[in-house]
Amino acid sequence: MSETARQHGPQTHAPVLAATNITRRFGGLVAINNVSFEVRPGEILGLIGPNGAGKTTMFDLLAGSILPTSGEIRLNGALVSGEAAHLRIGRGLGRTFQIPRPLPNLTLIENVMLAAQGQSGERLLANFLTPWRVAAEEKVAAKKAADLLELVSLTRLAHEPARVLSGGQRKLLELARVMMADPAIILLDEPAAGVNATLLEVIIDRVRDINRSGITFLLIEHNIDMVTRLCHRVLVMASGELLCEGTADEVARDPRVIEAYLGGAA
Structure with a gap:
């Protein structure tokens, strides 16, 4: 874990966002299978995994774009599993998208x-x-x-x-837009995707600044360098299940993670 992550890590274990035994089925397909985790106030939590792992579906469930087949989602202690996305925004949950559409x-x-x-x-x-x-x-x-x-x-x-705007500038604009709603937690969807190196550094710096102001992040990202620099903890998903969690260094050494990325997990 980076020095910045150690210095500005969460100070309390009470969750801002909690998923408990979340399952989502689409017909006969189990996209998310009994996943549980918590996002602590003040942290930047990373969510990584190979393509098809279920990360975006999990974001959709947390944001209220789709509802779980079973399980509970709590936001600042309130049960929101059946609430629509706009109600969760009112409770302090913001979300960006991999492809911003201003x-x-x-x-x-x-x-x-x-x-x-x-x-x-x-x-x-x-x-x-x-x-x-x-x-x-x-x-x-x-x-x-x-x-x-x-x-x-x-x-x-x-x-x-x-x-x-360029693609990277659109991502910065979307970050400003989500901040306008005064979120307690931001679901940040692949902020590095399609962004040049210079603008990526700006995005990393701004996420750090916003996090220091007290806002929590849950981050989906394929750029492992960005995850290592920003995230206090990392969750790894594969095939719709939570594989492991820990610091970026810990999960990178986990044999299950190596197998998921190199063994062709869907």
């Missing part, structure tokens, strides 16, 4: 502002009955969005349409 014709700051929660302007009547409140909230949201774009080093592009 609204291309909106500016970066507009894209970020769209993620603001609980805005009066979302209700039609409020725009007519309390326009001053709507305007005040929008001003606060614009300031917060600008601060987040500065955090992810995109200030100079704040008023440019999102379509001008």
Whole structure:
């Protein structure tokens, strides 16, 4: 485990997010089989495994995009197994995607502002009955969005349409968008995929900065160097099951992990 990970590891064992005996079936296919783990406050937990291991399905289950066939998911102690994704966002769970899809014709700051929660302007009547409140909230949201774009080093592009961004810049924009909703935990889906080395360093630094501010991460990533540098603990999945967990160094030496990656696990 890296020096940064040791210095900024979690300070408590009470879970922010907990999966208990999670199973998900698609017809006769068991995509996730009886998986249990916890994400502790303040940590960056890595989730790795070969292609087809079930990592993205697990993210979909945690985020509420799909529901488990059996088992429980708890977010800050609340049972959310049957809740839709938008309700989990309201409880403090944010998620990014491997391929970000910002609204291309909106500016970066507009894209970020769209993620603001609980805005009066979302209700039609409020725009007519309390326009001053709507305007005040929008001003606060614009300031917060600008601060987040500065955090992810995109200030100079704040008023440019999102379509001008590179793949790495889109991932930084998505990180700002998810931060706009004030998450307690962020599910970060392959932030290194398709990103050049320079922007990858920026992403790593920003994840560290955000983690130091108290936000927890669960990270899917194939870039083992990034996992080693960032993650306090690592979970390894293969064939829909949890294979092992430990530090990056520990799981890299585990014979089961070597077999899963080199032995053709699906």
